[in-house]
Amino acid sequence: MTAQLPLxxxxxxxxxxxxxxxxxxxxxxxxxxxxxxxxAADDTVVLVNAAAAELVPALAPGSRATLAPGAExxxxxxxxxxxxxRRRPLDEDHYAWYLRDCxxxxxxxxxxxxxRARTEFLAEAGRRLSASLHRRRCLRTTVELxxxxxxxxxxxxxxxxxxxxxxxxxxxGGRVEEGxxxxxxxxxxxxxxxxxxxxxxxxxxxxxxxxxxxxxxxxDFGPVGALLVTPxxxxxxxxxALILARRGAGATFAPDDEMLARIFAARAGAAISAAALYRExxxxxxxxxxxxxxxxxxxPDGVELAGSYQAARDALRIGGDFFDVFETAxxxxxxxxxxxxxxxxxxxxxxxxxxxxxxPExxxxxxxxxxxxDVCGKGPEAAVLTGKIRQTLRALSLVERDPAxxxxxxxxxxxxAGRQHRFVTLVVGTITRAEHGxxxxxLATGGHPVPLVLRADGTVEAAPIRGTLVGVVPEISVHPxxxxxxxxxxxxxxSDGLTEARGGPSGQEQYGEARLHDALASCRGMPVDAAVExxxxxVSDWVHGGxxxxxxxxxxxxxxxxxxxxxxxxxxxxxxxxxARRGERRNRAR
Amino acid sequence: xxAFTSTPPGSLDDPEVAAEYLRLVGDGxxxxxxxxxxxxxxxxxxxxxxxLDLIAPTQGxxxxxxxxxxxxxxxxxxxxxxxxxxxxxxxxxSAARPTRGRVTVACVDGEWxxxxxxxxGEMLRLDGWRVDFLGASVPGPHLVTHLHQTGPDAVALSCMxxxxxxxxxxxxxxxxxxxxxxxxxxxxxxxxxxxxxRLGADAWAAGAQEAVVRLARDWPPVxxxxxxxxxxxxxxxxxxxxxxxxxxHGAMARLVAEYPPVxxxxxxxxxxxxxxxxxxxxFLAAAxxxxxxxxxxxxxxxxxxxxxxxxVPATALVAGLRLVRxxxxxxxxxxxxxxxxxxxxxx
Numbered sequence: 007m008t009a010q011l012p013l014x015x016x017x018x019x020x021x022x023x024x025x026x027x028x029x030x031x032x033x034x035x036x037x038x039x040x041x042x043x044x045x046a047a048d049d050t051v052v053l054v055n056a057a058a059a060e061l062v063p064a065l066a067p068g069s070r071a072t073l074a075p076g077a078e079x080x081x082x083x084x085x086x087x088x089x090x091x092r093r094r095p096l097d098e099d100h101y102a103w104y105l106r107d108c109x110x111x112x113x114x115x116x117x118x119x120x121x122r123a124r125t126e127f128l129a130e131a132g133r134r135l136s137a138s139l140h141r142r143r144c145l146r147t148t149v150e151l152x153x154x155x156x157x158x159x160x161x162x163x164x165x166x167x168x169x170x171x172x173x174x175x176x177x178x179g180g181r182v183e184e185g186x187x188x189x190x191x192x193x194x195x196x197x198x199x200x201x202x203x204x205x206x207x208x209x210x211x212x213x214x215x216x217x218x219x220x221x222x223x224x225x226d227f228g229p230v231g232a233l234l235v236t237p238x239x240x241x242x243x244x245x246x247a248l249i250l251a252r253r254g255a256g257a258t259f260a261p262d263d264e265m266l267a268r269i270f271a272a273r274a275g276a277a278i279s280a281a282a283l284y285r286e287x288x289x290x291x292x293x294x295x296x297x298x299x300x301x302x303x304x305x306p307d308g309v310e311l312a313g314s315y316q317a318a319r320d321a322l323r324i325g326g327d328f329f330d331v332f333e334t335a336x337x338x339x340x341x342x343x344x345x346x347x348x349x350x351x352x353x354x355x356x357x358x359x360x361x362x363x364x365x366p367e368x369x370x371x372x373x374x375x376x377x378x379x380d381v382c383g384k385g386p387e388a389a390v391l392t393g394k395i396r397q398t399l400r401a402l403s404l405v406e407r408d409p410a411x412x413x414x415x416x417x418x419x420x421x422x423a424g425r426q427h428r429f430v431t432l433v434v435g436t437i438t439r440a441e442h443g444x445x446x447x448x449l450a451t452g453g454h455p456v457p458l459v460l461r462a463d464g465t466v467e468a469a470p471i472r473g474t475l476v477g478v479v480p481e482i483s484v485h486p487x488x489x490x491x492x493x494x495x496x497x498x499x500x501s502d503g504l505t506e507a508r509g510g511p512s513g514q515e516q517y518g519e520a521r522l523h524d525a526l527a528s529c530r531g532m533p534v535d536a537a538v539e540x541x542x543x544x545v546s547d548w549v550h551g552g553x554x555x556x557x558x559x560x561x562x563x564x565x566x567x568x569x570x571x572x573x574x575x576x577x578x579x580x581x582x583x584x585x586a587r588r589g590e591r592r593n594r595a596r
Numbered sequence: 597x598x599a600f601t602s603t604p605p606g607s608l609d610d611p612e613v614a615a616e617y618l619r620l621v622g623d624g625x626x627x628x629x630x631x632x633x634x635x636x637x638x639x640x641x642x643x644x645x646x647x648l649d650l651i652a653p654t655q656g657x658x659x660x661x662x663x664x665x666x667x668x669x670x671x672x673x674x675x676x677x678x679x680x681x682x683x684x685x686x687x688x689x690s691a692a693r694p695t696r697g698r699v700t701v702a703c704v705d706g707e708w709x710x711x712x713x714x715x716x717g718e719m720l721r722l723d724g725w726r727v728d729f730l731g732a733s734v735p736g737p738h739l740v741t742h743l744h745q746t747g748p749d750a751v752a753l754s755c756m757x758x759x760x761x762x763x764x765x766x767x768x769x770x771x772x773x774x775x776x777x778x779x780x781x782x783x784x785x786x787x788x789x790x791x792x793x794r795l796g797a798d799a800w801a802a803g804a805q806e807a808v809v810r811l812a813r814d815w816p817p818v819x820x821x822x823x824x825x826x827x828x829x830x831x832x833x834x835x836x837x838x839x840x841x842x843x844x845h846g847a848m849a850r851l852v853a854e855y856p857p858v859x860x861x862x863x864x865x866x867x868x869x870x871x872x873x874x875x876x877x878x879f880l881a882a883a884x885x886x887x888x889x890x891x892x893x894x895x896x897x898x899x900x901x902x903x904x905x906x907x908v909p910a911t912a913l914v915a916g917l918r919l920v921r922x923x924x925x926x927x928x929x930x931x932x933x934x935x936x937x938x939x940x941x942x943x
Contacts, residue, residue: 134819137775140747147775150818288745511844511870524864531670533624536677539732543708546733547871550706550840566624
């Protein structure tokens with residue numbers, strides 16, 4: 007066999023230029039690549055260079071080469087090393103395996119892949135955790151991320167509040183679960199109390215996973231192989247603790263895993279505690295806002311009311327414009343305003359409030375006082391003054407029905423408060439129900455845009471009142487007036503944010519009174535809330551996005567008589583046709 | 597109708613019920629309309645059917661009647677207000693225990709068609725969701741503030757008019773940046789919701805029923821990169837959007853030159869002409885933003901129909917489109933879009 011090897015063949019046969027076999031042998035041995043030459047017939051090894059002998063000691067000349075028979079290349083563990091081989095035919099009777107030790111290379115690639123996965127995980131964690139300021143969402147995101155990269159199960163336990171601890175849990179393939187625990191049982195989870203107290207995490211290998219209490223994970227989770235408990239760092243105290251569990255007897259958390267979990271926990275903790283801070287702030291603001299936002303409107307008998315308040319681009323939605331409605335008990339019954347102010351429904355978008363069915367109704371003889379105004383300035387200071395003015399008007403409405411007197415008294419009250427450079431413009435009105443479904447409004451203005459009246463024939467006129475602004479000089483001039491609304495007619499109180507809204511094709515033109523007149527005229531025949539909504543819409547279209555100033559509107563309408571000719575429900579000529587039919591229909595329905 | 601009122605309605609299969617309900621909302625008869633829905637509830641008709649098969653289609657019909665110039669704008673608005681109250685009456689009589697997550701329902705900034713989303717909100721509530729209804733035209737910052745305060749599992753965002761698409765894109769991106777997935781709805785997002793997907797919405801639903809079904813299975817999805825879709829506007833969009841005022845005024849000036857009587861228009865007619873030209877530019881900008889001329893051609897066809905119903909010849913609309921186009925000679929996509937609109941009107 008050996009005689010057939012080219013290296014050991016006839017040295018003279020190929021002429022004088024051929025290198026001597028010893029030299030070729032030395033060349034092969036000097037190669038870093040491992041070379042194994044085999045006989046094609048029976049895969050017997052005929053030559054092994056030095057590198058190959060070192061890499062795969064079992065391969066000696068004369069032995070059988072058992073490397074991937076038939077294959078052109080292979081990558082496999084040979085003699086404890088990762089070896090890559092490729093096979094090349096040499097001549098008809100021989101082929102060679104060229105072998106490379108790629109153990110280190112694969113290890114580096116593996117490390118690089120793991121590093122990249124960690125980086126991607128932390129980047130995703132950073133993005134998703136920073137997205138929300140809502141605590142529950144942050145908690146859910148935390149367990150979702152933890153289960154996707156770190157463990158088979160993740161539980162976040164929050165510090166106990168009134169002896170109860172909230173928790174959020176997710177197991178691979180499951181859904182996020184939430185609940186609360188009694189504080190006493192927390193000690194049953196190894197090192198959980200330490201983590202909640204803010205101590206650095208104890209390495210996973212020191213924790214006895216078999217001590218995990220049954221309640222921590224679902225019954226079908228199986229035996230916990232490895233446990234890791236990491237504090238979630240917070241502002242002054244930990245925001246909670248993250249418990250990670252891996253399934254199966256052989257499971258572990260490697261030091262790299264623990265480090266990754268700590269970095270992740272730091273980010274999750276920051277997000278959760280930021281959300282908690284935000285929530286505290288929101289709760290506080292909500293309490294302050296409750297008295298400053300426009301009220302839920304009452305639905306007094308025989309009058310339709312609708313209001314709209316649109317704050318300038320301000321997430322807190324409180325500004326210098328306000329409106330309010332007070333219902334007073336009938337004369338003699340000094341019971342105070344029967345109600346009104348409350349929190350406007352929902353937050354977020356601009357609000358339109360309309361009288362709600364089933365709301366409080368003024369008794370017969372009771373009056374409804376309306377007010378809409380604009381305090382100089384913006385932001386919290388303006389809002390606080392707004393609150394004071396509304397409270398003053400509320401108190402005044404209990405003892406006084408003349409709007410002109412109310413405006414004058416308010417002026418004196420503001421001046422005596424001693425605050426300089428704070429003034430207000432406002433309109434105050436007292437609504438009374440007149441005969442034949444008509445509604446009378448006694449109005450007084452303190453330097454505010456004059457209310458507009460939409461008549462039944464579609465004409466729009468200004469209320470006959472004028473007056474100077476409130477809170478500047480001791481004696482103000484107030485010229486009150488009265489507006490009478492026939493059924494279907496409407497009176498609109500508004501703030502100058504409406505007429506001064508800039509937009510139009512140029513983006514700079516004010517909406518103006520002429521357009522407001524036209525807009526109001528186009529609301530003829532509409533229910534009061536539809537009319538207010540339409541004006542809001544027209545102005546919004548005009549400014550083409552973002553309103554830059556507060557806009558407040560309050561509209562009073564005498565309910566229209568049903569168009570009986572269209573209704574075809576028989577004779578009913580009374581102005582109280584609606585109410586009459588209402589009762590009739592109710593009776594029929596029963 | 598006397599015969600009808602003496603025998604309360606018992607079935608939605610009776611076409612007379614829908615006809616009567618339409619008459620009632622058209623007459624602003626709140627009590628009559630509420631009585632119809634109460635009668636249906638009493639007769640055992642499920643609340644979702646009343647919402648989907650009576651209130652919603654009636655609202656669609658109201659829009660058609662306005663477009664056909666049979667109803668005034670006031671009557672349309674009054675009818676909508678009555679339908680909202682009828683919906684509230686149905687809602688008040690149908691309790692549902694929240695068993696699912698929480699959903700925020702809102703209209704895109706500038707979008708005022710609130711009734712369809714109100715119906716959606718009620719449908720979701722009946723399906724066990726806790727619903728926060730923010731109403732019409734919700735500015736983006738208000739929406740995001742709400743999301744941070746309530747942490748919902750989904751935002752259902754409605755857009756009925758395609759000109760709001762760029763703002764819808766900003767809102768969708770903002771919601772997804774806050775980690776909340778978005779389900780889009782409303783015909784503003786185009787046939788099959790094709791533009792909803794382009795704007796990065798996580799899901800799209802053709803109507804309230806579809807949205808309920810979609811949210812009931814494998815929701816919420818994991819929110820991917822909120823900026824994945826990028827800013828869609830190109831140079832042409834940016835130019836048209838920035839120069840909206842110039843384009844409108846330019847078209848107006850040319851209109852006066854071409855058609856002298858315009859010079860004698862009063863402020864009201866001038867305003868409405870400017871407003872119409874503004875719509876042309878807005879729809880053009882939206883078409884350029886989503887890269888689909890259909891946004892514009894649909895608008896052109898619809899406007900032509902609305903004008904025809906009011907006895908306004910198509911020549912006025914054609915003139916408007918030409919006058920805007922003449923100012924955009926250097927912008928091939930804008931010119932092609934306007935030409936497509938002109939072709940659509942002619943065809």
